[in-house]
Amino acid sequence: xxxxxxxxxxxxxxxxxxxxxxxxxxxxxxxxxxxxxxxxxxxxxxxxxxxxxxxxxxxxxxxxxxxxxxxxxxxxxxxxxxxxxxxxxxxxxxxxxxxxxxxxxxxxxxxxxxxxxxxxxxxxxxxxxxxxxxxxxxxxxxxxxxxxxxxxxxxxxxxxxxxxxxxxxxxxxxxxxxxxxxxxxxxxxxxxxxxxxxxxxxxxxxxxxxxxxxxxxxxxxxxxxxxxxxxxxxxxxxxxxxxxxxxxxxxxxxxxxxxxxxxxxxxxxxxxxxxxxxxxxxxxxxxxxxxxxxxxxxxxxxxxxxxxxxxxxxxxxxxxxxxxxxxxxxxxxxxxxxxxxxxxxxxxxxxxxxxxxxxxxxxxxxxxxxxxxxxxxxxxxxxxxxxxxxxxxxxxxxxxxxxxxxxxxxxxxxxxxxxxxxxxxxxxxxxxxxxxxxxxxxxxxx
Numbered sequence: 001x002x003x004x005x006x007x008x009x010x011x012x013x014x015x016x017x018x019x020x021x022x023x024x025x026x027x028x029x030x031x032x033x034x035x036x037x038x039x040x041x042x043x044x045x046x047x048x049x050x051x052x053x054x055x056x057x058x059x060x061x062x063x064x065x066x067x068x069x070x071x072x073x074x075x076x077x078x079x080x081x082x083x084x085x086x087x088x089x090x091x092x093x094x095x096x097x098x099x100x101x102x103x104x105x106x107x108x109x110x111x112x113x114x115x116x117x118x119x120x121x122x123x124x125x126x127x128x129x130x131x132x133x134x135x136x137x138x139x140x141x142x143x144x145x146x147x148x149x150x151x152x153x154x155x156x157x158x159x160x161x162x163x164x165x166x167x168x169x170x171x172x173x174x175x176x177x178x179x180x181x182x183x184x185x186x187x188x189x190x191x192x193x194x195x196x197x198x199x200x201x202x203x204x205x206x207x208x209x210x211x212x213x214x215x216x217x218x219x220x221x222x223x224x225x226x227x228x229x230x231x232x233x234x235x236x237x238x239x240x241x242x243x244x245x246x247x248x249x250x251x252x253x254x255x256x257x258x259x260x261x262x263x264x265x266x267x268x269x270x271x272x273x274x275x276x277x278x279x280x281x282x283x284x285x286x287x288x289x290x291x292x293x294x295x296x297x298x299x300x301x302x303x304x305x306x307x308x309x310x311x312x313x314x315x316x317x318x319x320x321x322x323x324x325x326x327x328x329x330x331x332x333x334x335x336x337x338x339x340x341x342x343x344x345x346x347x348x349x350x351x352x353x354x355x356x357x358x359x360x361x362x363x364x365x366x367x368x369x370x371x372x373x374x375x376x377x378x379x380x381x382x383x384x385x386x387x388x389x390x391x392x393x394x395x396x397x398x399x400x401x402x403x404x405x406x407x408x409x410x411x412x413x414x415x416x417x418x419x420x421x422x423x424x425x426x427x428x429x430x431x432x433x434x435x436x437x438x439x440x441x442x443x444x445x446x
Contacts, residue, residue, distance in 0.1 A: 006174050010042050014050060019153060019160050023051020024120030029110055030056050032070045034182035035125040038171040039163055041178060043123065044082045056086040057113050059106040061093050070183050077180060087113050099193060126151050126161045129168040133198050135218045144283045148225035156278055232272035246276035249342065255293045255317040266290035274319060279308060293317045299403050313402035320404060328373035340372055341408045344444040352432035358384040363420050365439045366432040371413050381418045381427035392418055399424040410443060
């Protein structure tokens with residue numbers, strides 16, 4: 001009996017794991033290498049069965065001199081073989097850019113395209129050999145047990161890795177059989193990169209001594225550690241009174257419930273909570289944070305390293321990734337959209353409603369230029385329906401906005417005068433008459 005093809009094996013894998021549980025648009029990240037070209041071909045074959053439509057995304061990092069040529073090759077393969085559109089972005093990182101910077105820029109590009117196209121999924125071509133290398137690297141770096149889970153099949157916000165169970169060699173053989181020329185990144189052979197050294201030197205030495213069982217053992221470590229991740233995620237749901245709120249780059253918990261646990265347990269809970277927000281909280285930092293959560297007064301801050309900071313905000317503990325203060329921007333044109341820190345701001349022209357609310361994340365403004373900026377020390381406004389000018393800083397505090405967020409909070413102004421603090425307080429100025437043409441502004445928190 002003939003061995004099942006790679007396409008058949010992937011079909012069964014996707015059915016068993018329900019990786020594409022719902023239909024929709026899947027954005028396929030294609031670098032031009034054999035792994036991602038194999039992923040593209042396999043998904044193109046299986047997409048109708050799983051209710052998927054596909055688009056290709058290629059990040060032209062601008063690191064290699066032939067990067068534009070590679071981008072054109074990806075675009076041509078997608079169009080001519082699969083009749084698919086390719087979105088290409090020239091990131092222009094330059095020849096000196098390292099792996100970490102390139103990865104961060106690439107994922108920002110993929111997430112931006114996902115948002116613009118309304119894609120349900122972002123599919124990448126990580127495979128079993130990537131998993132083996134990742135687990136070994138993390139062992140060598142002293143990772144905590146849950147870190148040894150390596151690369152998950154599912155990531156946040158629709159990130160999926162469909163070919164994670166398959167080996168590099170079989171993906172390469174699949175592409176070679178199709179006759180599609182694949183690009184081999186010379187960085188993969190550069191032993192200055194630790195991952196390349198592990199791939200080219202360390203793993204072959206281990207396998208020469210222990211055979212193929214070595215790779216299987218490392219994959220087994222990843223499976224066991226992944227079970228730990230699942231277990232701790234379930235703990236978050238089971239704990240009474242934790243009141244967890246997690247979004248990308250930010251997590252909040254009720255800190256009162258944490259005081260009843262041993263610091264080691266609290267640290268594990270906080271690490272699991274941070275994973276939900278895509279934040280990496282090292283074990284040592286988690287223990288410091290556990291002690292801080294139990295004893296710090298409201299408004300205290302604790303730098304945690306690796307770009308994280310914690311803050312006690314009344315009865316809440318807030319952990320965020322340190323962010324730069326957003327630049328001011330003008331709300332130009334009849335319609336538009338802007339990103340302001342962790343907030344998304346959209347505006348359009350429409351008739352004003354009968355009543356403009358004092359609170360909430362949507363407001364309307366009469367004719368005139370609007371701008372968006374962060375608070376300044378002298379900002380004051382007269383609250384809608386109130387009397388007397390109030391300090392914006394005081395209103396933010398009364399709304400229990402964590403102190404670490406106040407300096408980055410959006411404020412809508414006209415001529416320098418604050419009109420609205422989204423999610424906190426609408427000012428009495430520039431309120432349009434009902435039914436008149438006005439500017440509607442919607443601010444998304446996160």
